[in-house]
Amino acid sequence: MNLIELVTQIDSEEKARKFLEKMRWPKGIVCPRCGHPHISRLEAYHKFECAKCEYQFSVTAGTIFHGTRVALRKWLIVVSLMVESKKGISAKQIERTIGVSYPTAWYMMHRVRSAMKTDGNEASLFGILEMDETYVGGKERGIGPGRPGKRSKNTAILGIIERNGRVQCRAVQNVGMREIMDFATSAVRHGAVDVIYTDQMASYRIFDSVYPHKPVNHVVSFVDGDIHTNGIEGFWSLLKRGINGAFHHVSAEHLPRYLDEFMWRFNHRRGSDSLSILLHGCERHHIAYSELAS
Ligand SMILES: [Zn+2]
Known part of the structure; x- marks a missing residue:
């Protein structure tokens, strides 16, 4: 309607x-x-x-x-x-x-x-997964072709997405191994992960003994067949356009509520x-x- x-x-x-x-x-x-x-x-x-x-x-x-x-x-x-x-x-x-x-x-x-807050039991992603981290709230400078720019890191967000499916994300204090493992444990259905693709950040090595894990080498090849994290990066760009455009200032305190909203809309995008x-x-x-x- x-x-x-x-x-x-x-x-x-x-x-x-x-x-x-x-x-x-x-x-x-x-x-x-x-x-x-x-x-x-x-x-x-x-x-x-x-x-x-x-x-x-x-x-x-x-x-x-x-x-x-x-x-x-x-x-x-x-x-x-x-x-x-x-x-x-x-x-x-x-x-x-x-x-x-x-x-x-x-x-x-x-x-x-x-x-729009997701219940714990809805957060059971499975199959082919992509996980990534991003930062919001910091100022970006010098972004442009060939210029990666400097970003003053503010609040970190971890996200996992099913290939062509649902997403879960969470604001975290830092992107250390413990935060990554805590979040993944709450977001994915245990024993039902075919593979989890990440970037090469060292913290993701924690997955090596837990899930079938494949780090993607963005420097060598941005997209190597099925081995990519384009899905979660697409969600990040949606989230950031929203936060930078519509909301201007999102305090770290209220960020989880905005994440609830973006997750909900994304996860219901195909609903009639x-x-x-x-x-x-x-x-x-x-x-x-x-x-x-x-
Ligand atoms: Zn009654």
């Missing part, structure tokens, strides 16, 4: 509530507290009541949309914009597009990112309706403003 279709469907708060209801409970409403499917409607209060535990709840109860003064219509538009925009969208743009203050836009976007997937999962990872405002 594109933005125009969404805006047309939710031209009132009532319709926005109905829309979210369908997305959240495609098979019928269930009690968020006890899971019971027999629910009565308290139409006058825009609420539901569970026949079993008598819990009264609204369509936004327990979701990222709950407990704010922002209209649900605006929330749904923000979700749609974030899900659809390949390179990400800035809080400044959201501020202008939906008519909220900048801090509100920023807060809304972080709540949406919290619903990523908006409904996101809204179906919007109950998870509810975060309070106080957790963000520090």
Whole structure:
């Protein structure tokens, strides 16, 4: 569903509530507290009541949309914009597009990112993998043809990608053997790695005794048949265009949330309706403003 279709469907708060209801409970409403499917409607209060535990709840109860003064219509538009925009969208743009203050836009976007957070059990990459490291936040100087330039390293990110598949990445303090092994262990399905391609950084030698590991020699040959890390490098360029373009400054503290957003969008890039997937999962990872405002 594109933005125009969404805006047309939710031209009132009532319709926005109905829309979210369908997305959240495609098979019928269930009690968020006890899971019971027999629910009565308290139409006058825009609420539901569970026949079993008598819990009264609204369509936004327990979701990222709950407990704010922002209209649900605006929330749904923000979700749609974030899900659809390949390179990400800035809080400044959201501020202008939906008519909220900048801090509100920023807060809304972080709540949406919290619903994009990958569960541990989704992070089980397998098959032919590429792993690479990159740095964000530092200043790049003298980049150009034949001039590698100097980069003041800021925050390091490790990433692993399946050939033509899903990606996982994580911000780390440094790219030592321990960080690399910790991250790989959490991201890949043990025993299901056909091969893992990396660059020739010494830390990746830790893989030699654990996975079928092939370092790629970028100096001799940038692409040697199947032996390359083009997939993860493509993801890095997407991430960096987003961070440098839409977000300008991403503090190290908030970087993991932006990574959640870019991973989510990348891993759902082939989904037919990523908006409904996101809204179906919007109950998870509810975060309070106080957790963000520090
Ligand atoms: Zn109940």
